[in-house]
Amino acid sequence: MRHLALFPVLALAACSQPQSAVPDEAETEVMTEEIEADSVVPVEAPALPALSQVWVTAGFEAPEGVAVDGDVLYISNVAGEGDAKDGEGWISRVSMDGTVLEEKWIEGLNAPKGLGISDGKLFVSDYDAYHVIDIARGEIENTYPVEGAGFLNDIAVWQNGVYLSDSGSARIFQIDVNGYKEWLADERLGGVNGLWPDGDRLLIATMSSGSLLETRGARDLTEIATGMDNADGIAVLDDGSYLVSSWPGQIWHVSNTGDATELHNTVDDTIYQNDLTRVGDLIIVPNWQPGTVTAWRLGD
Numbered sequence: 001m002r003h004l005a006l007f008p009v010l011a012l013a014a015c016s017q018p019q020s021a022v023p024d025e026a027e028t029e030v031m032t033e034e035i036e037a038d039s040v041v042p043v044e045a046p047a048l049p050a051l052s053q054v055w056v057t058a059g060f061e062a063p064e065g066v067a068v069d070g071d072v073l074y075i076s077n078v079a080g081e082g083d084a085k086d087g088e089g090w091i092s093r094v095s096m097d098g099t100v101l102e103e104k105w106i107e108g109l110n111a112p113k114g115l116g117i118s119d120g121k122l123f124v125s126d127y128d129a130y131h132v133i134d135i136a137r138g139e140i141e142n143t144y145p146v147e148g149a150g151f152l153n154d155i156a157v158w159q160n161g162v163y164l165s166d167s168g169s170a171r172i173f174q175i176d177v178n179g180y181k182e183w184l185a186d187e188r189l190g191g192v193n194g195l196w197p198d199g200d201r202l203l204i205a206t207m208s209s210g211s212l213l214e215t216r217g218a219r220d221l222t223e224i225a226t227g228m229d230n231a232d233g234i235a236v237l238d239d240g241s242y243l244v245s246s247w248p249g250q251i252w253h254v255s256n257t258g259d260a261t262e263l264h265n266t267v268d269d270t271i272y273q274n275d276l277t278r279v280g281d282l283i284i285v286p287n288w289q290p291g292t293v294t295a296w297r298l299g300d
Contacts, residue, residue, distance in 0.1 A: 063286035067115035156195035233276030
């Protein structure tokens with residue numbers, strides 16, 4: 001269309017000037033490129049969220065998971081290897097300002113990781129089983145071994161159900177106080193780790209492909225972003241973008257268009273970034289190594 005717009009001008013020039021004044025094909029192409037270049041409007045990249053550190057609390061033993069009950073944080077302590085059935089793990093209770101309220105609220109667990117609260121019960125993943133803890137009584141009510149489990153990991157409460165990821169078998173289970181059932185199995189769930197509820201979607205982070213996925217009911221699985229190896233925790237921001245942690249020591253921002261940008265990197269410092277969880281304007285992150293829990297405040 002730009003060539004047609006130039007045609008009358010070129011025709012007039014041909015009638016009033018010598019033949020040598022008519023632009024040749026190469027000159028016309030240059031003119032067209034200049035017009036097209038002038039019409040390009042630069043698009044600014046979206047601003048990245050800022051994270052300002054609020055507090056860091058030490059004294060944990062391989063902390064991994066977070067659950068929130070009012071103004072209390074429950075933190076799982078693996079206290080050993082992630083796949084060891086050694087009875088050394090426990091759950092801590094921590095205030096929102098980072099004060100340890102009770103270091104060993106529940107003891108005698110194996111390798112507790114994911115935590116989720118529903119109807120007064122704290123659900124805890126524990127390598128190849130999950131526990132149901134009555135919060136008011138502070139007691140384990142039931143323990144359910146999961147047949148064929150490879151490495152039970154995160155827990156999320158979504159649409160009146162409780163869901164449990166199994167990193168070792170690429171599956172997600174639906175669990176409750178009475179037992180469990182397989183809910184979703186897909187090869188794209190290799191190393192499935194973090195789960196997070198977001199309206200009609202369940203968000204899923206995988207370690208093998210480093211992907212952020214979504215599902216709306218075990219009938220579909222859609223990739224939102226990838227390239228975040230060993231992805232762990234997930235948070236949804238007010239503008240619809242995301243934060244994703246990679247446990248070896250990275251925090252990523254994922255835009256609405258699926259672009260992943262590294263915000264924070266502590267790999268060389270051996271500070272792990274595990275089950276990143278949003279609580280209001282705070283981002284709570286257990287650090288398996290060096291045994292701390294960090295709170296960040298979201299900003300512009």
